[in-house]
Amino acid sequence: MKKNIKILIVIILISTIGYLGYSISTKINHKNEIAERIQTIPNFSFKTLNGEPFTQNQISTTLPKLFIYFNSECDFCHAEAMQIQEHLEQLKNVQLLFVSFEEPESIKTFAEKYNLLNKGHIFFLEDSALLFANLFDAKSIPFMLLYTKDNRLIKKFKGATKIKNILKLLE
DSSP, X not given: OHHHHHHHHHHHHHHHHHHHHHHHHHHHHHHHHHHXXXXXXXXXXXXXXXXXXXXXXXXXXXXXXXXXXXXXXXHHHHHHHHHHHHTXXXXXXXXXXXXXXXXXXXXXXXXXXXXXXXXXXXXXXXXTTOOHHHXXXXXXXXXXXXXXXXXXXXXXXXXXXXXXXXXXXXX
C-alpha cells in the first residue's frame, strides 16, 4: 500500500512539473510572438470618430508614428495629453494615433479638452472590438508605441511617460 502511495505521489509530482514547464514555455512563446509581431506595425482596423474605417494603409509613410492607447477617465492619460498639447510644435512631424475602446463622444470630448482635434497629423480612433490591447500587447493604460517612418518599432512605453523622453528618441 505504501509503495502505491509513493508511486502516486511521484506521478503527481512529475505531472505537475510537466504542466508547469509546458505553461511557462507557452507563455514565453506567446510573448516572443507578440514581440516579433509589433516590431513593425501590424495590420489593424479601427474607426475614426466619424465611424469610417481607419487601417494601417492610412498611416503616414513619411513620418514617425506614436500610438497612444488611452482612456478618458485615466488621470495619467490626461497628463500625457496635456504634455502632448504643450509640445505640439515639437511633435508636428510625428503622426499621433490616439486609440481608445470608449464611445466616440467620450473620445471627442477628451480630444477637444486638449485642443487636439482637427490637426492634420493627429487621429483619434475608436477600438470598439477591443483589438488594440491584444494586437499590440497593451496591458496598461496609458500605453504607447513609437515607430519610425518605415514602421519599425523604436520603443514601447507602459504607463505614464514623459513626452520629453519620446522627443529624445525622435532626435
